[in-house]
Amino acid sequence: MTKKPPPWLDLSAPLSDKVRSQLCPRCRQPILRALVGHVAALDTRADPKPLTPVEELIARLQGRWTYCLRIHPALPPRLLNRGPEHIRAGNCRHLVVADHHCTRTPAPAEPHTAPEPDRLF
Ligand SMILES: [Zn+2]
Numbered sequence: 444m445t446k447k448p449p450p451w452l453d454l455s456a457p458l459s460d461k462v463r464s465q466l467c468p469r470c471r472q473p474i475l476r477a478l479v480g481h482v483a484a485l486d487t488r489a490d491p492k493p494l495t496p497v498e499e500l501i502a503r504l505q506g507r508w509t510y511c512l513r514i515h516p517a518l519p520p521r522l523l524n525r526g527p528e529h530i531r532a533g534n535c536r537h538l539v540v541a542d543h544h545c546t547r548t549p550a551p552a553e554p555h556t557a558p559e560p561d562r563l564f
């Protein structure tokens with residue numbers, strides 16, 4: 444039985460490791476969002492730009508996590524944790540993406556001069 448979710452429920456939260464693309468609320472860049480990992484799934488925001496091995500190395504040196512973006516013709520895309528074993532195995536043919544790190548300067552959009560009034564009722 445499916446219940447309609449209450450309207451206050453934040454449906455932007457990812458419920459699985461299925462990748463959704465959305466805009467970063469801060470810098471308005473497109474990002475990929477998914478839960479990564481099965482034990483303590485991490486709410487992950489990643490840049491949708493595939494990395495070359497060198498770019499991945501640079502990203503990791505910057506302290507960013509990288510993920511495999513698994514794209515399968517019959518399945519929804521998923522973000523997979525890219526553990527050292529997986530990298531060392533050397534036969535990974537996934538696209539590699541890195542954590543989204545916000546650019547410090549927020550995009551010049553939506554002036555916040557007129558905040559939404561509280562409209563709970
Ligand atoms: Zn992989």
Ligand SMILES: [Zn+2]
Nearest residue numbers: 467469470545
């Ligand atoms: Zn951002």
